[in-house]
Amino acid sequence: MNIPSRLRPxxxxxxxxxxxxGGAAFAAGEEVMMYKDPNCGCCTKWADHMRANGFTxxxxxxxxxxxxxxxxxxxxxxxxxHTAWVGGYVVEGHVPAADVKRLLAQKPKVAGIAAPGMxxxxxxxxGPYPADKYDxxxxxxxxxxxxxxxx
Numbered sequence: 764m765n766i767p768s769r770l771r772p773x774x775x776x777x778x779x780x781x782x783x784x785g786g787a788a789f790a791a792g793e794e795v796m797m798y799k800d801p802n803c804g805c806c807t808k809w810a811d812h813m814r815a816n817g818f819t820x821x822x823x824x825x826x827x828x829x830x831x832x833x834x835x836x837x838x839x840x841x842x843x844x845h846t847a848w849v850g851g852y853v854v855e856g857h858v859p860a861a862d863v864k865r866l867l868a869q870k871p872k873v874a875g876i877a878a879p880g881m882x883x884x885x886x887x888x889x890g891p892y893p894a895d896k897y898d899x900x901x902x903x904x905x906x907x908x909x910x911x912x913x914x
Contacts, residue, residue: 792817792818792819793817793818793819793849793850793867794818794819794820794821794849795810795813795818795819795820795821795847795848795849795854795863796821796823796847796848796849797809797810797820797821797822797823797845797846797847798823798824798825798828798831798845798846798847799822799823799824799825799828799844799845799846800824800825800826800828800844800845801824801825801826803844803845805844805857805881805887805888806822806844806845806887807822807887808886808887808888808889809845809856809857809886809887810822810887811887812859812860812886812887813860813863813886816860816861816864817860818849818860818863820847828844828845828846831846832846832855835848835853835855835875836853836874836875836902836904836906837853837855837875837877837902838877838902838906838907838908840879840908841855841856841877841879841900841902841908842855842856842877842879843855843856843857843877843878843879843880843881844856844857844881849863849867850866852866852867852873852874852875852876853874853875853876853877854866854875854876854877855875855876855877855878855879856877856878856879856880856881856885857878857881857882857885857886857887857888858877858878858885858886858899859878859885859886859899859912859914860886862876862899862911862912863876866901866911871901872903873901873902873903874903874904875902876899876900876901876902876911877899877900877902877908878897878898878899879897879898879900880897882894882895882897882914883895884897884914885897885914896913896914897913897914898910898911898912898913898914899911899912899913899914
C-alpha cells in the first residue's frame with residue numbers, strides 16, 4: 764500500500780492496535796485520518812457521518828489533494844473529493860460507514876475502497892435530489908478496481 768511517509772508511523776500504530784485488539788473487527792472510536800480541501804463542506808458532512816457510526820475522525824486540510832491521492836495510490840477513475848486512512852486502508856470519497864466496517868471486518872487484500880465521484884445520496888451528499896445508484900469499489904496497488912458494494 765502506498766501510504767505517505769508522514770502517515771506511516773500513525774498507520775503502523777493503527778495496524779498494531781488492531782492486531783493486538785483480540786481479533787475485534789471494528790473497535791469503537793477507530794481513527795480515520797481524512798485529508799480534505801479546507802473549503803469542502805460535503806467532506807465535513809462525511810466525517811460527521813463516520814463519527815455518528817462510531818469512528819473518531821481527524822480532519823486534515825490540504826490544498827493539494829491531487830498529491831494526497833497520488834501518494835495514497837488512488838486510481839484516477841476512483842477519485843472523489845477527500846481521501847482517508849483507516850485500519851491500514853485508503854478510503855476515498857463518500858463511502859458509507861457500513862462499507863468501511865465491512866472492509867475492516869473482512870480485511871481483504873486490497874489497498875482501499877472508494878465511492879468514485881460524488882454520488883448524490885451518499886453520506887455527506889444527501890440533499891433534495893433523488894439519490895443516485897452507485898458502487899463502492901475496492902482497488903489494489905496496481906489500480907485495478909472491483910465492485911465492493913452496490914447502493
